[in-house]
Structure formats: structure tokens, C-alpha cells
Amino acid sequence: MKANHILPTITLLSVAFLHACSKAPEDIGVPVTDLNPLAEQYVGLVLALGEHDSSYVDAYYGPPAWAEAAKQSGKATADIVTMAQALQAQVRESTLSDPTLRLRQHYLDKQLTALISHANSLTNDSHAGFEQQAAELYDTVPPQRELATFEPILQQLEQLVPGEGSLTERVVAYRKQFVIPEDKLAAVFEQAIQECKARSAKYLTLPAHESFTLEFVKDKPWSGYNWFKGNAFSLIQINTERPIDISRAVDLGCHEGYPGHHAYNALLEQHLSNDLGWVEFQVYPLFSPQSLIAEGTANYGIEMAFPGEQKLQYESDVLYPLAGLDASKAAEYDRFLKLLAQLSYAGNETARLYLNKDIDAEQFVALQQQYLLQSEAEARQRLRFVEAYGAYVINYNWGKDLVKAYIEQATTEEIRWQRFKTLLTSPRLPSSLDW
Structure with a gap:
């Protein structure tokens, strides 16, 4: 160091x-x-x-x-x-x-x-309850939704994913055909990260010496992690204990790499720590408002790098063939994933119920399977995440929505990227987004 x-x-x-x-x-x-x-x-x-x-x-x-x-x-x-x-x-x-x-x-x-x-x-x-954690640790009050409000989305998925068994069982089976073979993971992720970097580099000027190392790990409560080491260097780890579907390559490449966490940390280091001498940016406490901006920009960064249908096009043309998957099903799977994404806030509600002690661990797992359509193994991995990180879950979807609202005040792509860069190079937090 x-x-x-x-x-x-x-x-x-x-x-x-x-x-x-x-x-x-x-x-x-x-x-x-x-x-x-x-x-x-x-x-x-x-x-x-x-x-x-x-x-x-x-x-x-x-x-x-x-x-x-x-x-x-x-x-x-x-x-x-x-x-x-x-x-x-x-x-x-x-x-x-x-x-x-x-x-x-x-x-x-x-x-x-x-x-x-x-x-x-x-x-x-x-540990404090869900609402107190959100307010004190992440400087925000996320919206609350009843789980029943997600039923219409589940009904649409019922129509989209045919077969026998419960919807959760059908969804788990359906997604298996889009899993990246283990021997293809490195090639697919390296290709995806380089594409994320190339697209981000058109708008963001990173330190010339920036770099990262990619590792595949197991037995973690998260799907991917960026460990920033300073001097514009990151260790990016991808958890392979659960099958990884093809859509996650771009998602994690952008989120953990460019224009996500790696770019965010490298630019904060360059502009605030090195150039201005603000030593507080030499440390990053995970349970803090900074995380909402970090996760929000990392998730919205996927749409910044791949606007509109560009992610689908890139996956169909490049990643599906590289992974040996059937690209003719890419558009159908994309429609499925967009519907599935609308269930994201159900995960906030299951976390809210669990952290507020309204449900126990087994009820949490059951609700994850029912409303997030996860396998039991996936639901238990999510339980481990919530037990380890609490209300941190809000930073991914609510953080993304706050960042999106800030960015999309701009009417052109160039200005949107300027506003995105502002979030990567300034000490803005949820309560100071519009200062």
C-alpha cells in the first residue's frame, strides 16, 4: 500500500x-x-x-x-x-x-x-432496524412497498415461462440454459470488462496507469466485489459458487469495473485525494452514505455504457457465441430479465421484514423464493448477505434510482456523462445530490 x-x-x-x-x-x-x-x-x-x-x-x-x-x-x-x-x-x-x-x-x-x-x-x-439503518448509515429514506404489489409482475412471468411446477421452479429451470459454462467464464468476463472499459473511456479519463486483476472465488455472500488497493489498482472478484448467467458478464463488468467501482475509486483517488489533498478519501467505510453513491453509479453505469438495446446487441453478437450459448434466444431472455428486474424492490421488503424481526430466517428464504423467484440455494446466499450487510441492499436499486434521477435531468448523452462524472469526482451524498 x-x-x-x-x-x-x-x-x-x-x-x-x-x-x-x-x-x-x-x-x-x-x-x-x-x-x-x-x-x-x-x-x-x-x-x-x-x-x-x-x-x-x-x-x-x-x-x-x-x-x-x-x-x-x-x-x-x-x-x-x-x-x-x-x-x-x-x-x-x-x-x-x-x-x-x-x-x-x-x-x-x-x-x-x-x-x-x-x-x-x-x-x-x-443492529438497528431497517429504517434506522437506511437513514443513519446511508443518508436516505427508501420507499416501502407491500409484497402484494409485485403480484402483477409475477403473473406476467407466469405467461412468459411455460412448463410444469411452481413459477419459481420453472424460472430456475429456464435460466439454466443461459448459464456460462465454467470453462468459458474467464474469456467471457475478460471480454465483457474490456468492452465496458472501451465504452466508458469515450467519456471518462482515468489515470494512465489504472489496472485491475480478475479472480474467481467461492463461498461468498455476494456475487462480485471490487477491492480497491490504491494507486488506481483494483482486485475484482467474481463469486462462482452459484451458476452465472450470460447477462451478468456485462452487469458485473460495468458494476465492478468500468464505469463502476474501479473507475469511481480511481477518480476519487486522483481528483480528491491526490489533487486536492483530501485525506478522507483515502479510506472507504462500507456502511456509509458513500456506498449509496458508489453502488448507485455502478448499477446505473451499466445503462450509461450500454444505452437502449446496445447491451442485448453486444451480448447476442459477442458474448453468447463466446460462451457457446444459443444467441437466437437472447431477445426472449432479455424480455424475461427486464420483467425480473421489476421484482428488485421485493428484496428490499424481505430485508426490511427480516431486519425488523417480523419474519425469521426460514420465512425470509421462502419469501425470496416466492417473490424474487430464487432457488433455495440463491435465497440462502441472499440471507447470508442480509445478515452480514443489513440494509445495504437499498444501495443497489434505490441508489440506482436516485443516481438515475440526477443524471437524467440532462437531455443529451454528453451532458449525462458530465453529470455522471461529477458523481465520480465530488463528495456528493444522497442528501447533497442537487447541491
Whole structure:
């Protein structure tokens, strides 16, 4: 992990950070105009909380000395809460006139709200309900829908997928003909990611040295993951424990790579960390409002790179033949997938019910099978995800819809890409999207 050139006195800064964090709350409540010292304290608190939850720090590419200092500090989660509250008060009292700096101030404020919430959950050894998690961790209030409202979509799928057995059984059987053979996975994904990159590069200028490594893994609660390592480099992992259908190649290539997570992290590093010296962007806490923007842009990025019917055309012409699948069925499968996507918010509702303790694990699995049309194995994998990440599920669909509404205020493709880039290079969060 490489320290950035903007921090020449790492040892002195580490000492200063530890000294600042040791002050009593009443000693650090003076309004300031320079956010950098506060941002350094924020990074330290994120790293300290990461010592209590291995999933919390999604990426860190700042000074190694800061990570070591957090490890050695041994701060209890209750102490982290107290320190974060004091730091948040100071952030809020900062006097700033520049609009960009006010965006930065707002970012730090909301990220600290999320940090305090997550630290409290670890302190009390209990998780907040779905709505509280959404508001405190992700800076938003997602819509709520009754599961019964998804019945008309299920009825349409009943007509589209013939055969015997329940709709779920028929859907699971139907999708098997679109699974990428295991020996074709690497070739198909590498081709898809390169196409995602080529299309994104027409509108986004990434660091010349950016790169990634692709790995296939098993036994994970997620389907794909981008581990950003700093210096514009990512490790992209694809989970192969469940069969992967052909539509997921472009989806994951865009989402995890271009113009999704890899592009997002590389551009934040370049524009905010390196160019502006904003050290808070050297760390990425997973359970935070930043994740809604990250996941929302990654999912909407699929449509940015492949607008209209271009994804279907590319899959039919290139990926189906590469995977050895029947391209004559591509259009039919595309219609099926568009209907299936309309069930996405049912997954938010099953998570809501489970996190609010209105249903148990077995009921969750049954509802996933009934309303998301998943196999039992897929439903249990989703259960593992919700148990591990809670209300994080809203970031994929609700995050995408918020990003889409922001982007589609523009009337031309060029301006839409400009607005998309704005989200990849600025500290905007759900509550500051239209600032």
C-alpha cells in the first residue's frame, strides 16, 4: 500500500492525530476554516472502528503508519462514539464560504453520522432496524412497498415461462440454459470488462496507469466485489459458487469495473485525494452514505455504457457465441430479465421484514423464493448477505434510482456523462445530490 505524496510528514501527522483524538470534547469545539486536521481525525476513527469489524473498512490506501496507529490504539467502540460526536460537532461549526468546501463539510458530517451509528451497534451488540439503518448509515429514506404489489409482475412471468411446477421452479429451470459454462467464464468476463472499459473511456479519463486483476472465488455472500488497493489498482472478484448467467458478464463488468467501482475509486483517488489533498478519501467505510453513491453509479453505469438495446446487441453478437450459448434466444431472455428486474424492490421488503424481526430466517428464504423467484440455494446466499450487510441492499436499486434521477435531468448523452462524472469526482451524498 503506497502513501500519497501529499502527506510528507507521516510520523508527525500520526502523532498530531493521536494527540487531537485524546483531547476531551470540550477542548476541540472551536470553529475552524481548515478541514484537513478534522479529516485526518475522521480517517483515524474509521480505521479504529475497522479494528472491531473486519467488513467496515472497504478500502484504505493512506499512510501505513495511520493504520498501525489505529491498530495499536485499542480504542473501545464506546470511546470511538464519544470522539466521533465531538469531531462531528467541530465539523458542523466550521465556517466555510466556498461551495465545494461546504460539500466536503457535509460529506464529513454525514459520514460521521454513519460511523457513530455503526459504532453504537457494535457497542450495544445489536443492529438497528431497517429504517434506522437506511437513514443513519446511508443518508436516505427508501420507499416501502407491500409484497402484494409485485403480484402483477409475477403473473406476467407466469405467461412468459411455460412448463410444469411452481413459477419459481420453472424460472430456475429456464435460466439454466443461459448459464456460462465454467470453462468459458474467464474469456467471457475478460471480454465483457474490456468492452465496458472501451465504452466508458469515450467519456471518462482515468489515470494512465489504472489496472485491475480478475479472480474467481467461492463461498461468498455476494456475487462480485471490487477491492480497491490504491494507486488506481483494483482486485475484482467474481463469486462462482452459484451458476452465472450470460447477462451478468456485462452487469458485473460495468458494476465492478468500468464505469463502476474501479473507475469511481480511481477518480476519487486522483481528483480528491491526490489533487486536492483530501485525506478522507483515502479510506472507504462500507456502511456509509458513500456506498449509496458508489453502488448507485455502478448499477446505473451499466445503462450509461450500454444505452437502449446496445447491451442485448453486444451480448447476442459477442458474448453468447463466446460462451457457446444459443444467441437466437437472447431477445426472449432479455424480455424475461427486464420483467425480473421489476421484482428488485421485493428484496428490499424481505430485508426490511427480516431486519425488523417480523419474519425469521426460514420465512425470509421462502419469501425470496416466492417473490424474487430464487432457488433455495440463491435465497440462502441472499440471507447470508442480509445478515452480514443489513440494509445495504437499498444501495443497489434505490441508489440506482436516485443516481438515475440526477443524471437524467440532462437531455443529451454528453451532458449525462458530465453529470455522471461529477458523481465520480465530488463528495456528493444522497442528501447533497442537487447541491
